[in-house]
Amino acid sequence: MAGKSERLPKFDRPPVVEVALVVQFPPLKGFTAAHLGLIWQRFRDRFANVEQHGPSQNRVERTGIKPIPQTLQLTFGGEQTVPRIWMVTKDNSELIQIQSDRFARNWRRYHNRDLDYPTFADQIRPAFVKEFDEFRKLIAELGFGELSIDQCEVTYVNHIRRNEVWSVHSELDRVFVGWSSEYPKIEDQAAESIACRVNHQIIDQGEFVGRLFIEIDSQYVVEKTNGSPQTDFVPIFNVNLVARGQPIGEGDKAVMRFIDLAHEVIVKSFAQVTTKAMHTAWGRTQ
Amino acid sequence: MNAVQWVDYGRYTDSSTHGAERGMDRRRASRDVAPRLLVERDPKHAPWMNDIIARLNELTGLSEDWDSYGASVPSRAAANALLEVLAQTTSPETPRPAIVPSPHGHFQAEWHENGIDLEVEVVSPTHIDVLFSSNRDRWNKVLKSDLTSLVEAIDQLTT
Numbered sequence: 001m002a003g004k005s006e007r008l009p010k011f012d013r014p015p016v017v018e019v020a021l022v023v024q025f026p027p028l029k030g031f032t033a034a035h036l037g038l039i040w041q042r043f044r045d046r047f048a049n050v051e052q053h054g055p056s057q058n059r060v061e062r063t064g065i066k067p068i069p070q071t072l073q074l075t076f077g078g079e080q081t082v083p084r085i086w087m088v089t090k091d092n093s094e095l096i097q098i099q100s101d102r103f104a105r106n107w108r109r110y111h112n113r114d115l116d117y118p119t120f121a122d123q124i125r126p127a128f129v130k131e132f133d134e135f136r137k138l139i140a141e142l143g144f145g146e147l148s149i150d151q152c153e154v155t156y157v158n159h160i161r162r163n164e165v166w167s168v169h170s171e172l173d174r175v176f177v178g179w180s181s182e183y184p185k186i187e188d189q190a191a192e193s194i195a196c197r198v199n200h201q202i203i204d205q206g207e208f209v210g211r212l213f214i215e216i217d218s219q220y221v222v223e224k225t226n227g228s229p230q231t232d233f234v235p236i237f238n239v240n241l242v243a244r245g246q247p248i249g250e251g252d253k254a255v256m257r258f259i260d261l262a263h264e265v266i267v268k269s270f271a272q273v274t275t276k277a278m279h280t281a282w283g284r285t286q
Numbered sequence: 287m288n289a290v291q292w293v294d295y296g297r298y299t300d301s302s303t304h305g306a307e308r309g310m311d312r313r314r315a316s317r318d319v320a321p322r323l324l325v326e327r328d329p330k331h332a333p334w335m336n337d338i339i340a341r342l343n344e345l346t347g348l349s350e351d352w353d354s355y356g357a358s359v360p361s362r363a364a365a366n367a368l369l370e371v372l373a374q375t376t377s378p379e380t381p382r383p384a385i386v387p388s389p390h391g392h393f394q395a396e397w398h399e400n401g402i403d404l405e406v407e408v409v410s411p412t413h414i415d416v417l418f419s420s421n422r423d424r425w426n427k428v429l430k431s432d433l434t435s436l437v438e439a440i441d442q443l444t445t
Contacts (some may be wrong), residue, residue, distance in 0.1 A: 018304055062374065064434030064437055068330050110304065
């Protein structure tokens, strides 16, 4: 792992604000909200706070299928939906998400921009491995048997703040290589908001294993400057990179093989789709 | 009464907490469907899709040991797994399959048309057993995420 990290792009001041590592599995039969409480009890010493949310929708990446924009899912009437819980650390920077068919481990710094990015190799990956292993063992103890992982996912959320390189959203070409400075004003008006979506397949040793989703949206974050009564609306580009796909190979290492590949794809592609001017602003060192 | 929801294919899931903290839970919107079976015919999907949904609904109501040999109840997750595979691999002109529960709690879709026998058992979203037999060819494959050969086999049903 350390060897692979040395070849990937590195930045002194990466704009990443959240990283999530996720595994999906078939819904645990008989899993209820009571089991969520038992799980929180096991993690509560580290994740003291808990929140309840609706469950996330799981997806399976496939290739060779019909090019339809939507697929179908059946929801069964009378079925009680088991919620998703977030178990959150006291400083609000780390959390585990649990639902009947999903485990996610997140790091984030929306609430505190001064937090340093802890790096994938040094902290994010080992924390996921440790806590997912703990979760698996607990699930087995609770009588649900061995988890069978069918999809894995890595998400990086980046907030690219206005700086010396760009100042208004119509200057997306200064941030993203896929936008052009030749994009015209319409009726003398520059673009007010922009959204871009790009997908790529992820191939490993000649075989389809998943997809990379790149989403770029012009947004604003709300901030208060110290000592000022004014609220600032600071323009940002929210850049999400999500890699989702199947475990690679068989056995215990299959999940981490995909997660490591997904991390590599995300880090390399982020550097490829952003401009050299922004790399300088972020302090690219490799 | 069950409901069918449209799920955007090709979007990522919201593993991040960004947006959810601000009360923008996008996933909630997709759950607000009328509690009825899908009745409008979407030209992208085969006309028998409603019938298949009704059949899956019926079969998930079976009891344990429904075959007197210890069969498991077909699960709702298995119903969704089969429905998704059918939605992604069939065309409006594909003949209607027969839907059969397996004793292990899964579903199988079967076609016996034009000299072709095709059986598709969706054991899980990433384990699909396919048995194909025609006058010219016979094969048995386990598909994970590349469904090319399944789509090609289903397309042969209409040629």
